[in-house]
Structure formats: C-alpha cells, structure tokens
Amino acid sequence: MTLNCVIIDDEPLAAELLASYAKKIPFIELQGCFNSATEAIKTIREKKIDLIFLDIQMPEISGLEFARIIGEETRIVFTTAFSQYAIEGYKVNALDYLLKPISFEKFLEVAKKALDYFETKNKSLTMKQDRFIFVKSEYKLQKVCFDDILYIEGVKDYVKFYIADGSKNIMSLMNMKKVEEFLPYPEFMRIHRSYIVHMPKVSLIDRFRIVMGEQYLPISESYKDNVQKYIEEHTLF
Known part of the structure; x- marks a missing residue:
C-alpha cells in the first residue's frame, strides 16, 4: 500500500527537508x-490525498484552520x-504532530503510524462489507458472522461474543476498542x-438498560447520548 502525501510549510527550507524525507520512504x-x-x-x-504534513503557523490561513x-x-x-x-492539533483529529x-527517524515513525492507520481502515472496510470476522479462540480460528452476534462483553483482556442461535459463545484474547473498529456503526x-x-437484535429496553434474554446490560453515562439518539430515531411517538 502507498500513501499519497503533500507537505505544506511556509518556510521553504523546512518544506524541502520534509520532502527529502518523504522521497526516501x-x-x-x-x-x-x-x-x-x-x-x-x-x-x-x-x-486523492491520504496524508498532509502541515505546518501550523502560516500566513493567510493557519494549519489549524485549514485542517478544519x-x-x-x-x-x-x-x-x-x-x-x-499539540492539544489544539488533537482537537481537530490530527493523526499526530512533529516538533x-x-x-528523519521521527518522520519515518509517524509515516509508519499513518500506514498502519490506513491499512487497518481498509481491513475494517473489507470486514464490514463481508460481514464476518475470524477470531482466535481455543487455539483455533473461529468464524463469527455479524448477523449471529447478540452482544459482546469485555472481560479483562478478553472479549466474549454472545451468539444468537444458542450455540457456544466465543471467547477471544483482544480488547474492546479493536473489536469496535471492525464492526459497522451504529448497527x-x-x-x-x-x-x-x-x-437490531434488541427487543426490549427497560429503564435505560438493554435486555438480552435474561441479561440486563447497563447503558453508561459516557455512551448515553449516542444510544438515546439511536432509540429516538427508531421510536414512534
């Protein structure tokens, strides 16, 4: 995979230096x-530009304004x-910043981070289109179809997939954030x-708890607004 990149810096020498770095990668x-x-x-x-190395302090329009x-x-x-x-940069969802x-070592490190991001993104899109993933469980690769999942629970360093057809639930060593990246939102x-x-598998919500069979799953304050919006979009008043 290759990344299309541009460099923007009002200091010609600084821009040329980064350009020389980019040409080595x-x-x-x-x-x-x-x-x-x-x-x-x-x-x-x-x-189709994937990545911009963007100076912040520039005339006409600053890097922060341009990023928005x-x-x-x-x-x-x-x-x-x-x-x-740096803090302002992350507010506009910057991938990273270079001081x-x-x-060249720092530039290469950030370039690799960008490559990892886009490779993961492409992999995620493929999985979302195919609507299944393989996860490692009990020394095997277990296929998990999206349509079969009821819900997923994080248990310390593991995640547990609860399957709708009553078959054995699947436990795998991974974190919730990684799983979330590969699943289609807001499904x-x-x-x-x-x-x-x-x-779409939810059939009952009781006092802001989601009921799955005999399990009552709490909706925490951090995620309440997103869940509330989804519920309102699917509610007849």
Missing part, C-alpha cells in the same frame, strides 16, 4: 510540496516548533465500557 508518494495552504488546495481536490476544512478521508500530521499546539527540528453500538450491542 517507499510507501509515501509525494504529490506536492507547498509554501501555503491555498497553493495546495488544487492538488488536494484533484488527487479538509475532508475526514485525509489525515493530518502537524509540524510545529511549539509543543503547546521541529524534525529528524453495533458501544453502550458501556464492557458492552457492545447488536442494536
């Missing part, structure tokens, strides 16, 4: 190197001489740090 395809965000707009619109108008398909890595901008002066919804529920 086989999975990075550098589509342009620009000294302002406005110069880069045409390339970003015409080509970029589509979600494109990920941002901020480059800055000021560490206090100047930037070494599968996190309702609690310990539970992901297959919402």
